[in-house]
Amino acid sequence: MSIDLSKLCADFMRQNHASQSTTKLKASHARELVAAFFGYKSHAALMAEKTYPLVQLEEAYIFIPDIPLMNERRSRLNGLPNDLGRSIDLAKLLSDMLADEGLGGEYTWLYDSLENYIVEVLLPDCQYLIDNQLSGAMAETNAEFFDSPYYDDVQIEDRGDELVAIAKSQYKGKPMDDKPFCGDTLDMVVQVILPRIAGKRGFYEYELEAGGCVNDDWVDPELRYGKRYQSRLAEELGITEEELECLEWDTLENSSDDGLIYGFVLTFDESCPPEILDKIRGLSDSLTVRVSANAFDSPYPDEPEENLH
Template sequence: MKLDITKACADSLRTFTQNNYGIQLKSSHAHELVAAYFGYASRAALLADKKCPLSNLQDAEIIIMNTPTLFVEQRLKTLENLPSGLPSVDILAEGVYSPILIDDQLSGKIWAGIHEVAIAYAENRAFDNMRMMGMDQKELDWLTEVDIKPMETHVLIAVTFDYPAKAKKPMRYASVKITLPCIAGNIGYDKPEVMPTFYNGHMRDPDFRLRHGIDELWQ
C-alpha cells in the first residue's frame, strides 16, 4: 500500500506535540505546517502541485530533508488560532519527518544535504580513472568548490577540483556538472545526471584561484 506521506506526517506531528508537550494540534493546522516543511505556501498549493507532487516520494532516488526554517517560521505567524507553547521549528521537524525516517523504503535514500550529494557523485565520476590505476585521490591536497543553483524543476550543481592546494600554480583537474531533477516537493529527487569535464596542463579558473587567495599566498 502506497504511503500517503502528507497524512502520515500530519498525524505524526499531532502525536508528537500531544505526547511531548500536551498540545492538541488541529488536523488543519498540522497539514498546513507539513506543507510548509515541504516547501509549499499552503496545503492547497501542495495538493495543486502536478509537477513534483509529494506522492512521488517513494519513487525518489535521493531524499534531502533540509528544514526551511525561516519559511516555516513565517507560516506559523500567518496561521490563525494556533495553540500556544509550540516548540521551535527545528524541534517540530522531528514530528513531521518521523514517518519518512522510519519507512524502510525511504530511509535508505536520505542524505544530509545537497552539498553532500554533490561531493559524493562528483568524486565518484571525477576520480574513477585514478581508482582504476590504483591511485588514491585522498593522497593529493585538493581545492574543491561546490556551486548550487536551485531552479524550478531541478537543482544545478557544479563541482570543481583543483590541485594541489598549496602549490604556486594549482591546476584544474576536473569540473563536474550535476543536474538533480525534483520529483517530490522540495525533498525528493530523481537519479542525478552527472557530466564530468577533465583538464590537462594549466587550464585553470583564475577567479577560483583569486577567491581562495592562492596567488597572494605565493607572491
C-alpha cells in the same frame, strides 16, 4: 485508495507534539509545516501538485526534506507553540516515520540545506569519480592532485523536471619539480543532477558531471592569446598600442541627462610626440578627437573592461 502523505505527516506531527507538551499544535500550522517539509511554499501549492504526485515518494531513490523552507514558513506562522522542536528535528521525526511505513525514499538527505549537503558530504564522497572525470584536464598540468577542492560557490536551479546543483571551485595541485611548469590549478564546475519523481523533493538516483580547464592566470597575456591584442582605443585612433602608451590626454564624456554615454572626447596634451599626433585619424587643430562609447573596452575576451582614461 492512495495514502494522503500530507495528512498522515500533519496528524503524526500533532500527535507527537501532544505527547510531549501541554500546548496544542494547530492542524493548519501542522499542514503548512508539512508542506514546507515536502518543498512547497504552502499547503495549497502541495495539494495542487499534479505532475509529480507525492504518493510516488515510496518509489523515490532520494528524498530531501526542505529545512530552509520549513524555517522560513514557521517564521510567518503566528501562534506556534514555543516548545515546538527545531525544523531539522521535526524533519527527522517525519522522515523516520515515512521510512518505517515504507512510504519514503530509499535514502534521505537530512541536512540544514541542500547546498551544504552537496559540498560537505556528497562531493567529498564522490571525489574519486570527480578526479576520473577531470583526468584529461589534470594531464595538461605538471601537478599532482591529492586534496579535495573547496567549493565556495554553489547554486541550486529548479528546472521543473529536475533539480540541479552547480558547484564551482579552483582545484589546486602540487607541482612536480621534474616537469616544466604549465599550470597547477584547475577551474572546475561540478553539476549534481536530481531527476524529479515525487513532489518537489523526491528524486531518482542523482547524476554527477564534472568538467574543468587549466587556470592560466600565471601566463603573460601576450603568450596566453598568442599575440598582443591592440586596444579598441588604439584601433579607433589608427595608431599602435606602443604609440598610444606614449600619449597623455584628458577625457570628457558625451552623455545624455540620464547618464547614457554616446561617446568620449579626448584632448591630447601639447607635450605628446607630434609624429604620433599626426597619425591620429580625425584629430582637430585643438588636439581633440571623438571616439566611440566602446573605445575603452578591454581587448581581452575573458577579462573585465578596463578604463584606460
